[in-house]
Amino acid sequence: MSKLRVFLADDHPVVRAGLKSLIDAQPDMAVVGEAGDGAETVRGVLELRPDVAVVDVSMPRVGGAEATERIRRDCPAVKVLALTAYEDKAYAQLLLRAGASGYVLKRTAAEDLVRAVRTVADGGTYIDPGVAGQFVSVLARPSAAGAAVAAVDLSEREAEVLRLIAQGHAIKKIAASLDVSVRTVETYKARAQEKLALKSRADIVRYAIQRGWLRGG
Amino acid sequence: MDPNAPNPADVPAPDNGAADSLAPRVWYQEAFEFAPDGQMVTDGLGLIREANHTAAALLRCSKEFLAGKPLGLFVAAGYRPRFYECLSRLYRGVASESFETRLARAGEEPREVVVSAHVLEGGPGTDPRGTRVFRWLVRDVTARKRAEAARTELLQRLVTVQEEERRRVARELHDSVGQLLTALRLAVRAARDSAPLPPPTTERMADIERVTDELGRAVHDLAVRLRPTALDDLGLHLALAQHLADWSARTGVEVDYQPAGIEAVRLPADVETAVYRVVQEALTNVARHARARRVSVTVGRHDDHATAAVEDDGVGFDPDAAPKAGRLGLIGMRERVTLAGGALDVESSPGGGTTVIARFPLRGGGGDR
Numbered sequence: 281m282s283k284l285r286v287f288l289a290d291d292h293p294v295v296r297a298g299l300k301s302l303i304d305a306q307p308d309m310a311v312v313g314e315a316g317d318g319a320e321t322v323r324g325v326l327e328l329r330p331d332v333a334v335v336d337v338s339m340p341r342v343g344g345a346e347a348t349e350r351i352r353r354d355c356p357a358v359k360v361l362a363l364t365a366y367e368d369k370a371y372a373q374l375l376l377r378a379g380a381s382g383y384v385l386k387r388t389a390a391e392d393l394v395r396a397v398r399t400v401a402d403g404g405t406y407i408d409p410g411v412a413g414q415f416v417s418v419l420a421r422p423s424a425a426g427a428a429v430a431a432v433d434l435s436e437r438e439a440e441v442l443r444l445i446a447q448g449h450a451i452k453k454i455a456a457s458l459d460v461s462v463r464t465v466e467t468y469k470a471r472a473q474e475k476l477a478l479k480s481r482a483d484i485v486r487y488a489i490q491r492g493w494l495r496g497g
Numbered sequence: 498m499d500p501n502a503p504n505p506a507d508v509p510a511p512d513n514g515a516a517d518s519l520a521p522r523v524w525y526q527e528a529f530e531f532a533p534d535g536q537m538v539t540d541g542l543g544l545i546r547e548a549n550h551t552a553a554a555l556l557r558c559s560k561e562f563l564a565g566k567p568l569g570l571f572v573a574a575g576y577r578p579r580f581y582e583c584l585s586r587l588y589r590g591v592a593s594e595s596f597e598t599r600l601a602r603a604g605e606e607p608r609e610v611v612v613s614a615h616v617l618e619g620g621p622g623t624d625p626r627g628t629r630v631f632r633w634l635v636r637d638v639t640a641r642k643r644a645e646a647a648r649t650e651l652l653q654r655l656v657t658v659q660e661e662e663r664r665r666v667a668r669e670l671h672d673s674v675g676q677l678l679t680a681l682r683l684a685v686r687a688a689r690d691s692a693p694l695p696p697p698t699t700e701r702m703a704d705i706e707r708v709t710d711e712l713g714r715a716v717h718d719l720a721v722r723l724r725p726t727a728l729d730d731l732g733l734h735l736a737l738a739q740h741l742a743d744w745s746a747r748t749g750v751e752v753d754y755q756p757a758g759i760e761a762v763r764l765p766a767d768v769e770t771a772v773y774r775v776v777q778e779a780l781t782n783v784a785r786h787a788r789a790r791r792v793s794v795t796v797g798r799h800d801d802h803a804t805a806a807v808e809d810d811g812v813g814f815d816p817d818a819a820p821k822a823g824r825l826g827l828i829g830m831r832e833r834v835t836l837a838g839g840a841l842d843v844e845s846s847p848g849g850g851t852t853v854i855a856r857f858p859l860r861g862g863g864g865d866r
Contacts, residue, residue, distance in 0.1 A: 292676040298683025305690050338672075365671045365679075367717060368727045369742075370735040386679040387713040390686040390706075446757075448797055448804025450842030450854045480793035481808045481852070482755035494757050494799060 283310040284401050287330035289321035289347070290363065291339045295386070299334065299363075299393065306394055318347040325351050325358055332397050334384075337364045337375060345378045352379030359400040363389060372411045382406030438472040441465055445481065446488030534636045535610075541619065541629030543568045543584050555610075555637060557602045568633065573599035573607045580612075587616055587631050600635070609642045610635050653836050660770055663724040670720035678713045685709060733769040733796070734759045737776060741794060748784050750792055750809075757797030764803050768857045771837035772796060772805045778830050779807035779853040787811025787851060801859050808852040813845045 286303050288311055290296040300311045313328045315321040318339050325333050333351060337344025348360045361382045362375040372383040381400040384392055385408045396406040434442070437458075444454045451469070455462045478484050488494050529536065535552030539545050548563045556563065556571050572580045576598045583594045593615035599607040618630035689702045720726075721743075727736040734756050745752040763769065776794060783789050789811030796805045830853070834841040839857035 292680070294680040295676050295683065298680050298687065301687040302683055302690075305687065365675045365717070366726055367721075368725070368731070368735070368739045370727060370731050370739065374731070386675065387682075387710070387717060389679060390682040447799045448795070448802070448806060448854065448856055450856070451844055452842055480753060480791070480810075481795045481806050482753040482793040485755045485757055485795045485797065489757060494797065 283308055284332065284397065285310060285312045285328070285330040286397060287311070287313045287315070287321075287325055287328060287333040287358075289315045289318075289324075289333065289339065289344075290336040291316045292336075295336075299389065302390065302393060303397070309394075309397065318343055321347045322350045322354075326354055329355060330358060332359045332361055332401050334361045334363050334393070334397065335380075336386075337362050337371070338366070345375055348375060348378045348380050359403075361396055361400050361406070363393075367410055369411050372407060376405070376407075383411060384408050385410050432475050434472055434475060435468075438468045438475070441468040442472045442484060443488060443493045445469060446485045446493055534634045537563075537568065537633045537635070538617070539568050539631050539633065541584075541588050541626030541631065543581075543631075546630075552635060555608065555635060556600060557605065571600050571602075573601040575599075583612075583614055584631075587614060588626060588629060590620070592616055597638075608637050609639045611638050612636075649836065652832070656833065656836055657767070660724065664729065667720040667723040667726065670716050670723070671726065674716050675713065675720070678709060678716060682706065682709045682713065728769065728773055732759075732763050733772060736773060737794070737796060740773070740777065741780075744780050744784070750783065750789055753791065753793045755793070755795045757795065757799070759796055759798050759803070762798070764798065765859065767837050768803050768839075768859065771833060771839065771857065772803060772855065774833060775830055775841075775853070775855045776805055776807055782853075783807070783809045783811065783851075786814075789850070798859070802856055803859055804854065804856045806852055806854045808850065810850045813847050813849045813851050815847055816843055816845050 286309055288296055288299050288303070290299065293316070296314055296316070300314070303309045303311050312330050313324045315324045316339070321333070321335060321339070335344050335347055335351075337348075339347075344362060344364070348362065351358055351360055359382075360380045361384060362372075362380040363384050363386060364371060364375075365386045367385055367387075375383055381403075382396050382405060384396045384406065388408065388410060392408060396408075399406040440458070441454060444457075445451075449457075451462055451465050455465045458465070473479070473484070476487060478487055485494070530550040532549055532551055535555045536549040537545055537552050538547040545563045545566050545568055548560055550560070553560045553563060569577055569580050569584075579596055579598060583596060586594055593613070595611065595613045597609070597611050600610055601607050613634040613636075615632055616629070617632050619628055685702060685705050689699070689706075694702065721740075725736050725739065727739055737756075738754060741752045741754050744750075764772070776796070780792070783792055787809045789809035791810050793808045794806070795808075797803070831841045834855045834857070837857055838860075839855055842854045842856075843851065844854070845851040
């Protein structure tokens with residue numbers, strides 16, 4: 281039975297030793313090479329052509345993301361599994377875009393690494409469960425009042441106040457610049473929000489983006 | 498004629514020049530001349546009619562030189578429009594005005610001053626400007642301004658140093674402590690796998706693994722709370738998105754995050770840090786006090802400003818009521834925002850939720866990094 285050939289890249293020798301014993305303990309896997317920084321990793325992988333390269337993304341000199349890109353470019357048959365201490369989903373996305381087939385947290389590597397190596401060796405993608413479920417409630421909200429936008433009549437003042445709020449101005453400051461009372465601004469705001477079914481400032485900003493009131497930075 | 502009547506030649510002259518009423522007048526004269534503030538009197542055109550000693554010293558001129566000169570002459574270039582606006586308003590009937598400005602001195606640094614002006618004689622209307630009388634009080638605040646600037650600079654450096662320290666400690670936690678915990682966890686796993694173990698030992702091993710896992714999580718959370726690496730590596734937008742996701746999961750409060758113009762372009766580092774900290778602290782307050790169900794977080798870049806607003810639908814509070822320093826942490830937040838060059842506004846009413854808004858001018862920094 282030919283064993284799965286695994287290359288390990290991590291700049292912490294004790295961690296690397298632990299990963300090695302974990303992999304070597306599997307009957308169907310063997311560690312064929314190791315490296316302690318990104319440049320060594322790229323060299324080692326190109327030379328040894330492993331099936332899977334487990335790469336720590338925060339190594340010195342050439343970083344993990346760059347090493348991943350180089351490996352994918354020069355020997356695309358090698359599957360790269362990113363290993364990291366950073367649980368931020370954004371890091372995972374960065375590495376997947378660089379060509380990694382999977383993302384494993386160091387914190388749970390003892391439990392998950394073997395499964396992750398098998399998954400990516402088979403051609404699949406592995407995202408650590410600790411990272412996968414994030415952002416669901418936070419990013420990419422569908423816009424609520426999209427359809428109603430064109431049909432509603434906002435007075436000039438109501439539109440002005442809404443635009444200024446979307447641009448991040450405080451009510452007190454809006455009142456001062458329009459030379460009216462805070463109460464007046466609050467009324468315009470409330471009326472506009474009611475007409476457009478906008479409940480929060482986030483809703484207001486989304487409406488403003490749709491209307492083209494906010495120049496993109 | 499009465500021989501006892503005093504000789505007219507011996508009777509002292511009537512009171513309006515008498516020696517014993519001279520003392521208070523001299524005293525008032527001296528009080529005017531050496532008052533702590535510069536005092537001047539001009540006509541409606543701004544020509545100096547009188548000046549006290551302090552004013553002359555402040556302007557580094559003799560009193561004789563000042564007489565008849567336009568006061569505006571001594572106002573530093575660039576600050577003159579405000580002075581003439583004041584003069585104009587006094588002429589039109591405003592009773593008094595107060596403003597900050599700079600006075601120019603021959604061959605020397607300009608002085609920062611606070612000027613207070615009021616009308617002494619003449620009303621609005623047809624009185625020609627030459628007959629009006631305006632009084633000007635000039636207070637030299639240069640030393641105070643310098644001290645304030647020095648204090649602000651010191652506080653800014655303090656904030657920077659604090660963030661750098663947090664960054665260092667967070668990295669240490671990841672790179673050193675975190676790594677060792679990973680190694681520990683792998684070693685326990687290797688021990689468990691190395692040979693068949695009797696059940697009690699297996700259970701003890703499972704305990705060790707559980708504790709190590711918890712340690713790993715605790716260290717990670719601590720590092721992120723100190724300073725998330727994403728803030729440096731990936732930018733404000735992604736770091737905030739992560740923080741909001743974590744906070745929402747932890748507190749059970751729904752978060753609606755809407756960025757505008759910050760997804761692709763970075764802001765200056767100190768502004769990104771300040772915005773992150775404001776949102777972080779605002780959310781801490783929401784968790785502690787607001788009893789909110791939903792929070793809306795909007796962060797955007799518009800023209801030359803970056804803004805952030807955290808709006809909750811919780812219990813709100815009365816912003817006019819005396820703020821207790823520790824209770825809402827608003828004073829610390831306001832100071833932080835000011836040091837980064839921004840302004841903080843808090844809108845709230847009892848039962849009406851709370852909105853914290855921070856706004857920072859951008860000095861042409863940022864851009865892709």
